[in-house]
Each structure stands twice: as structure tokens, then as C-alpha cells.
Amino acid sequence: MKLALPTVLSFNGGYVDTAGYLALQGLFTAHVTGNFVTIGAALVFGSSGIIAKLLALPVFCIIVIFTRLISFHLSRRDRPVLESMLTLKLLLLVAGAGLAIGLGPFTNGDAWPAILTGMALVSAMAIQNAVHRIHLGSAPPTTLMTGTTTQLMIDVADAIHGLPAQTGDATRLRMRRMSVAVLTFAVGAATAALLFRSVGTWCFTVPPIVALIARIVAKSLPRPQDAGPIASRA
Numbered sequence: 001m002k003l004a005l006p007t008v009l010s011f012n013g014g015y016v017d018t019a020g021y022l023a024l025q026g027l028f029t030a031h032v033t034g035n036f037v038t039i040g041a042a043l044v045f046g047s048s049g050i051i052a053k054l055l056a057l058p059v060f061c062i063i064v065i066f067t068r069l070i071s072f073h074l075s076r077r078d079r080p081v082l083e084s085m086l087t088l089k090l091l092l093l094v095a096g097a098g099l100a101i102g103l104g105p106f107t108n109g110d111a112w113p114a115i116l117t118g119m120a121l122v123s124a125m126a127i128q129n130a131v132h133r134i135h136l137g138s139a140p141p142t143t144l145m146t147g148t149t150t151q152l153m154i155d156v157a158d159a160i161h162g163l164p165a166q167t168g169d170a171t172r173l174r175m176r177r178m179s180v181a182v183l184t185f186a187v188g189a190a191t192a193a194l195l196f197r198s199v200g201t202w203c204f205t206v207p208p209i210v211a212l213i214a215r216i217v218a219k220s221l222p223r224p225q226d227a228g229p230i231a232s233r234a
């Protein structure tokens with residue numbers, strides 16, 4: 001059960017990032033720093049979407065700050081922080097889906113319909129990133145797989161070389177957890193691509209459903225300790 005929530009979030013991370021990239025002229029909604037690269041590509045090739053990509057990082061940062069501050073507020077009142085944050089993410093994904101279906105397809109990434117839809121999705125993924133750092137820090141990241149894949153390959157190399165007896169079990173457990181994270185992220189990305197090709201912006205109906213599943217899973221977990229600073233994590 002402890003791994004179920006990160007697994008569901010990883011699927012949505014891959015799905016929303018891919019669907020957003022395909023529908024919104026190359027906008028990364030989860031891996032927002034990737035928009036620095038796509039901004040450069042847009043400038044070179046003259047494609048649209050530069051405004052949304054410039055806005056993505058500041059919007060992402062503002063929502064992460066808001067998420068952390070509201071988590072303190074909820075914790076002081078003994079409210080379920082994790083469930084509340086996942087509910088807010090669910091609402092943003094519902095809004096993003098409604099905007100994508102109602103205003104899409106988006107031929108101009110710099111027009112207000114594309115920007116509004118993109119920022120709703122960026123905000124949802126910002127909450128997911130913050131939730132992971134605050135509540136699921138021991139689990140692999142759910143929206144970015146570069147570091148996870150790097151660590152997984154290091155562990156594979158260590159296993160080939162030979163794991164020390166005192167750390168072998170922990171390393172193998174980490175490998176299993178990271179493998180699940182990468183696989184579910186990839187499955188989410190592939191599913192988004194296939195559905196976008198088949199049904200266009202209607203593919204955005206899937207993330208709210210997955211987010212609802214995550215909300216249900218979170219309700220079954222013990223309430224975490226919500227307040228206090230977060231220790232540095234790799």
C-alpha cells in the first residue's frame with residue numbers, strides 16, 4: 001500500500017506531461033525546467049508557445065510555495081494535509097480537462113486558451129511535486145525520471161560488481177521501487193500519446209480519474225507528520 005500512491009502519481013506524471021506537450025505546442029507541465037529547451041527550439045524554428053513556457057516556471061514556483069504554506073495552515077487545524085492537497089490537484093486537473101476539451105485543439109500556443117489550460121495543468125503538477133517532497137520523500141520522484149534512472153543504473157552496476165552484504169537488501173529494494181516508478185511513468189506517457197492520437201484533447205479526461213484514485217489511496221494511508229522543515233533529499 002505504501003508504494004501504491006507513488007505508483008499512481010508516477011503514471012499521472014508521465015501522462016500529464018506527455019499530453020500537455022502534445023496538445024500545447026511543446027509545453028512541459030510537470031518537468032517545467034524542460035521548457036527552457038523548448039523555448040530555444042521555438043525561437044529557432046518560429047513555433048508558438050513561448051509565452052506559456054516562460055510563465056510555466058514562475059507559476060510552478062508560486063504554486064509550490066502556496067502548497068507549502070497552506071499545508072502549515074491545515075496542519076495547525078488538524079486537517080488532513082495530504083488528502084487536501086490531492087483534492088486541490090484533482091480540481092485543477094478537472095479544470096484543465098474542461099478547458100482543453102472546451103477550448104482545444106490549440107494551434108497557437110501563445111493564445112489565451114492554450115496559456116490558461118497550460119497553467120491549470122502546471123499548477124496541478126506543481127502540487128504533485130510539492131506533495132512528493134513533503135509527504136513521500138522516501139519514494140522515487142513521480143514527475144521526473146532522469147535522476148531515478150541514473151540511480152537505478154548505478155545500482156545495477158553495483159549489483160553486477162557485487163553488493164556488500166550489509167547494504168544488499170536496501171539496494172535491491174531501492175532498485176525495485178525505482179523500476180516501478182520509471183515503468184509506470186513510461187506507461188503513463190505512452191498511454192497519453194496513444195489516446196491523444198485517437199481522441200485529441202479528450203485524452204485529458206484520464207488524469208482527473210487517476211487523481212481521484214490517488215485521493216482514495218491517500219485516504220487509506222496513516223496521516224503523515226505534516227509540519228516542519230523538509231530535510232534535503234537527493
